[in-house]
Amino acid sequence: MSTVLSIENLSTFFKTDKGIVRAVEDVTFSLEEGEMLGLIGESGCGKTTVAQSILRLIEYPGKVVSGKVILNGKDLLKATDDELYSLRWKEISVIPQSAMNALNPVYTVGDQIIEAILLHEKVSKSEAVKRTKTLLELVGIDGERQKSFPHEFSGGMKQRVAIAMALACNPKLVISDESTTGLDVLTQAQVIALIKNLQKKMNLSVILISHDLPMVTAICEKIAIMYAGKLVEWATTEEILNNPKHPYSKALLNATPNLSDPDREVVSIPGSVPNLVNIPKCCRFHTRCPYAFDRCLNESPELREVTPGHYTACFLEGDKNG
């Protein structure tokens, strides 16, 4: 297996009237070929910002301030505009957070998929139309409906269209950003199953962004957990479930109802997420961490490999092994 994408010390900030929002700081993780990685964390912790930083989609007032995004040995953050145009969608595609709004209302869904195909592949228009039909059928939509406008589809169907569109140019990596928000539970399950299926069939690498921990543990091989703009833990799903290291991960697992053990008490995490505006150097979890000590207030713990393949950013863990 080879590494498809590796993100190193990525930081993305937003400039606001109140100060600099350190939305993503020093985030590191990587992804193997054919792997499905769950990126989870509470709302506002920076998941979408990471996804957008990867494809350099961050817009004013945001800016990727440092780090590397290495795709097949090439740093995307240093790529020229032309390189970027040709690798977007061809190499990495996105199923966005609100697929509901991801389709341009004045063009047919077919035209929007065809646009992507024609941009990246030397095929005729009629060939692209044929492929669009196949793609839509792959996600369970009648291929003739490519002539329909987005508003003529239901939410779940638009979601499927977005998936079909993401697969249009046979990318190596797909980033699915909470692509099931707003759908009913059954449709959610269908969409997730569809993504999982396609991933296996096409040997895709997938970053699955979600805050649904049980779902992520069920289908992802690896999990990366973010808290307030920081990556706090990254390991195989098994390790995270059986051997969580970071106090936040532990709290998160305890706060999640467990179907196989319904008697277990669900403990919510006291306190609230810190404000990311001009946040000082510290462990961002210290305000809610039961183990916090002096060092946590003045220093930011780095992500360390505590056991092979298991990374976490906590002074307690770091000191033990490093």
Next chain:
Amino acid sequence: MGKFLASKFLQYVIVIFLMLTLNFLLPRLMPGNPLIFLAGEDVGFMSSAEKEAILEKHGLNQSIWQQYGTYIKHIFTGDFGYSYQQKRPITDLLMERLPWTLLLTGLGLVISTVIGVLFGTISAWRRGTKTDANLLTMFMFLSAMPSFWVGMILVSIFAAQLGWFPVFGAEAAWSNFKGVDRFIDIVEHLVLPLTTLVLISVTSTFMIMRYSMLNVLGEDYIMMAKAKGVKEKVIKYKHAMRNALLPVATVFMLSLGFTLGGATVIETVFAYPGVGRLMFESVLSRDYPLIQATFLIITFSVVIANFLADLLYPLLDPKVGK
């Protein structure tokens, strides 16, 4: 679609009849002598024979239903009554004024829309930059200036001081220009009032376009287009502008309906012989039949513009109609 238009058409026919009826009833139901409202305040100076003739013409000694029949018949044969003050048939007066007004306000609307759209797009595209701030300041400044003031400044500089353009009117009086000469003469007379009109009306389109474009640029489908590898220019025109133009189109259609009403203030400042000035004059001299006729014309054109909008809008926005 056809059914939709048919029902719309019926709706507009009803509106027009309501307006006509109101216009018919107003002078007859107002307290006081209906003659005043049908012939203007000059009735005081009329001989009884003249009054008799007016009563006769409007059939005031007939039943109200017969009067209504006569009135409708007159309207549909293009007879809007008689201006006793100007001693001319109102239809003649209107036909004389309408072309000038159409030239001034129609052209003004088109030019200010084009300029507003262009600069609104630029401003939104460069949101947050100096260009955006400067454009915004400039257009706000323009909108804050009263039209008569702009008109007078332009006249004093370009007509009085520099002598580049004539001071008033729509063409040189008592001249006998033909063909190209006449055309040039008309253009020369048009420049200053047209510039004034554009200067004071361009801001609304600019603001609408800028705001609409800003909204569209924040939409997920723009981000998606970018993620697909679509080039900036194509995103700007094909994806963003196409959507952002919708509200501008609505406002354009509505304003189109009011163009026949002319631009009262500007036409007055430049002594431009349009409908706006005619209306102003008729109000000053309490020429009620003329006031009513101009209002009726405006009503007609607003209704027609609305109907046009209903016809064209489905072509612009796939969500409408079908």
